[in-house]
Amino acid sequence: VQLQESGPGLVKPSQTLSLTCTVSGGSITNDYVYWSWIRQPPGKGLEWMGAINRSGSRYYSPNLKSRTSISRDTSKNQFILQLKPVIPEDTAVYYCTGSLELIRDVRALTDFSSWGQGIQVTVSS
Secondary structure, three states, rough: OOOEOOOOOOEOOOOOOOEEEEEOOOOOOOOOOOOEEEEOOOOOOEEEEEEOOOOOEEEEOEEEEEEEEEEEEOOOOOOEEEEEEOOHHHHHEEEEEEEOOOOOOOOOOOHHHHEOEEEEEEEEE
């Protein structure tokens, strides 16, 4: 299973960040159980943001729940992250991942079964 993130590399403060993860070689409704978004700000560790499972149920980090929304498009085999409004502290490399268990305490990308290459997002005016 391969995952690929896409979206803007630069977003202005107060705007909405929308990132898409396209899954190939597998199905978001049949392969793995949880599809997550995680991020890594510069000089910091990995942070779990939220997930959507194969049935469409959603899980969010309490720290980001008020600003985060995860959805999916099963016809395109994609799941989508929306973060609004963004602030400069949201500058990070964002990854989408797939796993059999819900992993909230992330230590490394290898905690997951599959992950994308990551996409740099900078929040700046």
